[in-house]
Amino acid sequence: MLKLHGALLSPFVRKVRVVLAEKQVPYELVPANPFEKPPAFLTLSPLGRIPALEDEGGRSLADSSVIAEYVEERFPEPPLFPRDPYERARTRWFDEYADGGMGPSLTGKVFFQRVISAKLMKNAPDERIVAGGLAEVPTYFAYLERELGNEEFLVAGRFTLADISVMSQLVNLAHAEVTVDATVYPALARWYARVTERPTVAPLIAQDRGFLAKISG
Numbered sequence: 659m660l661k662l663h664g665a666l667l668s669p670f671v672r673k674v675r676v677v678l679a680e681k682q683v684p685y686e687l688v689p690a691n692p693f694e695k696p697p698a699f700l701t702l703s704p705l706g707r708i709p710a711l712e713d714e715g716g717r718s719l720a721d722s723s724v725i726a727e728y729v730e731e732r733f734p735e736p737p738l739f740p741r742d743p744y745e746r747a748r749t750r751w752f753d754e755y756a757d758g759g760m761g762p763s764l765t766g767k768v769f770f771q772r773v774i775s776a777k778l779m780k781n782a783p784d785e786r787i788v789a790g791g792l793a794e795v796p797t798y799f800a801y802l803e804r805e806l807g808n809e810e811f812l813v814a815g816r817f818t819l820a821d822i823s824v825m826s827q828l829v830n831l832a833h834a835e836v837t838v839d840a841t842v843y844p845a846l847a848r849w850y851a852r853v854t855e856r857p858t859v860a861p862l863i864a865q866d867r868g869f870l871a872k873i874s875g
């Protein structure tokens with residue numbers, strides 16, 4: 659069975675878990691703390707980041723996008739990348755927009771301070787960093803609102819990795835009390851509800867909430 663090394667709350671781990679769930683691929687979630695980097699974990703993930711995947715033969719891969727494409731190629735059904743080359747590239751673009759843009763600009767600031775730092779590490783959040791992240795939210799949300807327009811999904815009119823990657827960052831923002839205001843971003847709010855209600859996504863959010871309730875006590 660595949661082994662996914664990671665932890666609850668990580669947007670990158672959630673992304674891979676949703677990919678595996680959509681394709682109904684069984685896997686074992688092996689707990690890995692990204693703030694401790696034992697040598698054994700560094701052999702799986704040389705940058706010391708979660709997630710890392712180990713295949714049935716013990717071969718490893720790191721990085722959620724690399725893992726998602728590997729899973730797509732090994733388990734093609736249902737496809738999470740469109741066939742058309744431009745639409746495939748657009749899917750990768752939204753994956754990058756989420757991981758390389760929303761991740762460091764929003765989640766890494768607001769979620770990290772309000773949840774990881776305040777609730778898990780029991781340190782006071784740095785409000786200047788939080789404010790910096792919050793100031794960037796409208797730019798990201800307005801872009802996504804425009805890109806969605808009247809469409810149900812971000813790319814090719816169907817659920818793809820683009821939706822998974824962007825949703826995954828937004829879930830972390832929601833955990834940090836940053837939600838999508840439906841009066842300002844109606845398309846994004848509808849899309850977020852549609853994607854997070856999926857049976858492959860909703861249970862993971864519930865699992866996160868259970869964990870958050872425990873660490874908030």
Ligand SMILES: N[C@@H](CCC(=O)N[C@@H](CS)C(=O)NCC(=O)O)C(=O)O
Pocket residue numbers: 667668669670692693705706707708709720721722723757
């Ligand atoms: N590009 C990577 C990012 C992974 C990442 O940054 N994971 C965080 C946890 S959410 C981590 O492991 N941080 C620890 C570190 O950077 O040392 C991916 O997509 O997997």
